Amino acid sequence: MRLTALAVAVLFASSCGIMSAGDDDTADGATDVLRVSCFGNDQRIQRVETAIAAFEEANDGVEVQLECTGFANYFDKLATQFAARDAPDVVMLNSQVLGEYAERGALHELGDSVDTSKFSEVAAAEGTTADGRFGVAAGLNTMTVLANREIFDAAGVELPDDSTWTWDQYATLAATITGQGAENLYGSDAPNFGPAFELWLRQQGSEMFTEDGELGFTASDVTDFFVYVQGLAQSGAIPPASIITEQQEALEQSGVATNKDAMGWFWNSAIGAVSKASGADIVILRPPSATGSSADAGLFFKPDSLWTISGDAEHKDHAEAFIDFMVNSTEAGLATLTSLGIPANSDVRAAIAAEVTGSDKVSLEYIDEISDELGPQRPALPSGAGIVDTTFHRFAMEVLFDRLTPDAAAGQLVEELDAALEK
Template sequence: MSATLATPGAEHTEKVGNMKFKRLAQAAAITAVSAVALTACGGDGGSEGEGGDVSLRFTWWGSDARAQITEEIIAEFEAENPNIDIQPEYSDWTGYWDKLATQTAANDAPDIIQMDAQYLREYADRGALLDLSGVDVSQIEDQVVANGRTEEGLFGITTGINTPIILANPDVFAEAGVEMPDDTTWTWDDFSSIAQEISESGDGIYGSGAPAEPLNIQVWLRQQGTNLTTEDGQLGVTEAQAEEYLQHLLDLSQSGAYPQASAIAEDQTAAVDQSLVGTGAAAMGTYWSNQLSAIGGASGADVVPLRYPSQTGDSADAGLWYKASMMLSASAGSDHPEEAQQFIDYFVNNVDAGLIGMTERGLPANTEVRAAVAEELEGTDKASAEFVEEVEPELGEAEPVPPVGFSEMQDILGRYELEVYFERQSPADAAKSMIAELEAVLG
């Protein structure tokens, strides 16, 4: 039995796996959830069905395949809980957040909500989400649970996990005559040398694709003992650190380790099958572990997951962590908060539900479910799962829950990086402007 690992980039308008959120959706969400704080908590999300049975609405984004899998899980839950009826509501990524914001503003939010980390605070901080203290998280690692916890409570239960990786195409390495690196000991200098050697091996071949943001800078900063954003929602990177990071990217581009600026500009927004790594034109790229199958399928190669290079050459210093591929939340306005949490608990913790969902929403967060699912995986799905388990002892604490405005960071980082790549601004000048803009969106 095999399944495809959840791939955010396949459904979102993003660079491979890093989501590029629309300003309109964010503004609508902020307005909507602010309105919730001014309305009564009681909502129309859940209702009494025939004979007094409870009816709950469950909304999610995703493909037709995800819809089919989700409805199978719903059917199994309803069979075990005949007094609860789950009404599915789903769409693709486009328009999902606008619709949810509108429903929330009208005090008509679905009872159960598939949630993305970058929107969690925009709803939780304004009282639109239920504290999920009734969901059992005893079989989920603390650092995974932390993905959905703010200082006010637990508002998102992680359905699946992933971790930052470098994906390497062994076919490109072989054609270039370059050996695969030892990812337990390599440094950024090693990465640069290897990528440069591959780029010099032939026309149209690059050592690495464009760095994915904000993932890449998050890893870079974690290796220096800090985070892109802080627990209290402030910017965690200084102007000096931003300048150092931009200089690092410029050095990689000028050495030939990265492509020329024009190719990076195209790669930043390319779909998976059109990206440099996806087309087999680049040997390495920065990704999330749950994207291994998608990149392997696009490139036609048995791509290999590697740890990020570190500053020290010790893989324990690579700065990796478990990130929620997505979460489940519940509306604070639900008329049936206990039943909503009961369904979330089943969805995340039930082994049979996990074997239906497999890795559609990421490698299961519940360790018992994860073990059962891992036994059924094959090919690149199995390789991804094994990598996630292998690096677990080296992982650090989860990133702070993204603050309101975080969803605009990818666009800002990408724009100023291009200014540096094209040498329209120096790293120092770009860092100064970039930090000011990042502080403004978080403020």
Template structure:
């Protein structure tokens, strides 16, 4: 599975304002009708219809409808109505549905928004229902748990990674690094060498700054974090300024593309990204993007740990991220049936064999083992990497607080300002942190 391309900044800002405004309206609706939330009328033996919403491409739609059919075959009195589409319209539609008291029963949820919806009472506490979580990785289970209960059950896990295109390295006559020992200085040197030995327009690495993963790794390696357990930012302006200062050094060494090329790359689809088209040696990605990128590249890509400050793999401070959650509306009229379907998705081998790694590596250890032989070579590579780094992981990061959905857009916007030299790293750090604090405190 691949993570859908992020929208342009202006679109992201409009979407976020709409999501927050509608979520606030949803809070009023939920509060006014809380006395009836979660009711489960006695069934007369007739069919129950549940609505299931998710985002994703055509392949995901095919696989998910196949798993629906498998569930319905075993539960003939429960019918699942699919509602799916691209990731952009998905969040606008969901916010509107919640505000109108018309949310789907089963909701594919993202880490960016789970706190927003959970804290407003929009999601069901799944721990109160018969769902087996005994085979789930602890970090994955914790990621969907808060003071509001278990409001999201991990559908897949991944990790921040560096992807490398071996063909770019081969053409430049540069060896792939040993990712268990390399440092950030090694990365800068190798990337600059690839650029110098490659045709014009090919760079050693894509620039970072397009998402929170690379910043999260950098902060963790420096004793900080994106967020704290108290729902605050876990870093100061100087911390992110250092991250941008290093990016500027990479640009000065021509290890990464120019500012205008970075902006152009942000608008490209995943299959047109530099690591897929052979114009970047490295890329900062999530592990579950490897299969789609390999398909686009038409050949193998290498999956690597991030560099570290010390050259020790144990100091890389990677973590398992929940790629998506299975959540449920707190307003569902059929919580028992909804929980039954989520339990099927999470624990049934038939579901595991259908979905495989479409939403990331299966967080259920039994299903992961049972389906390993059915995975594609690319998915097997991801599973192997996820297992390989298990003993090197840092502490599980605190979940994003309310309002964190806009943080990625803020990071991206100020990265561009720094690359175009419109702001110094220190100036960008101060402005960005002020905006971030305002977003998560309002």
């Protein structure tokens, strides 16, 4: 009986908390409530909260209600809220889906309301579509090759010169490490297929998508890339397909992080997790190029997250002010550091440089280093293009599992993406 009484008491107490959660803040009629949604782990969200406190301090009469969750199913929740016309005012999206939301009329056009004058031209272009500006990069990321120095040393191979290496050299190097290293060690993880192909394509002067939202490549472009990938497998440069599958669930499970592969393809934000998991010295490298000059490598920024405003937002002015604060104020920058990606605003970047340490510092310096080597800005992904990375992954794996030839896989891939873009 005592147990039951206790259970009832606990129940009551906790349900009071849960029932009233987040509802009693509009009592004061003078404040406008701004709903902000974002994704990320709890640490990152706590950093965003610190920035928000600073924003609220600077903006009397605005109260931010933060609605954050982990990345898992974040977009499912968001799409559901949009469908019910119950979307938050400020919405964090990523570059995969921004085009879709913008094209479907779900987002408020920002115009010049958020200052991007301190952004590089390429960084400023992120979040714009053919119809205007709909999002601002919360932080920048770029595709890199991470190398595990200890495996290089053990195999007796020098780290490559990342400003001059080519795809062929990459393949040879990886195969050499596999050959000279210990058993069950490989020269390379499988490339991160979608982004790697995008670099490959940009080095030939094409883009994934045209300005009109069509595919910017043909099946034969993909075939070439798949043949290259297949070559990596045949020479032993990358592990067998089933091992690759096992390595791709979490950053910490990757071959580089588990000290099994010498090199792997990651967004620069991954370096912290990979370094920590491996315990080894992880070096950040530019991806290879076709010509042997990193200036031609077609590097690009891909924001991990972008700030946008829902088309139905009640207080668009506050929302714009919020985004401006988040991307341009030093205060917000010092609160979030590199947790949302490397800040795009160069002043903010300079301001936080002294504050960041370890792998964050490496990332920050790397982004600064490559800033003047970037290729042309990439057009926003059109609607339907959100599946491009998963589709590339699926068909590349079909090739690696020897279930489709590069030719057939490329053909089906183009067909599927075409159909998705048409929808």
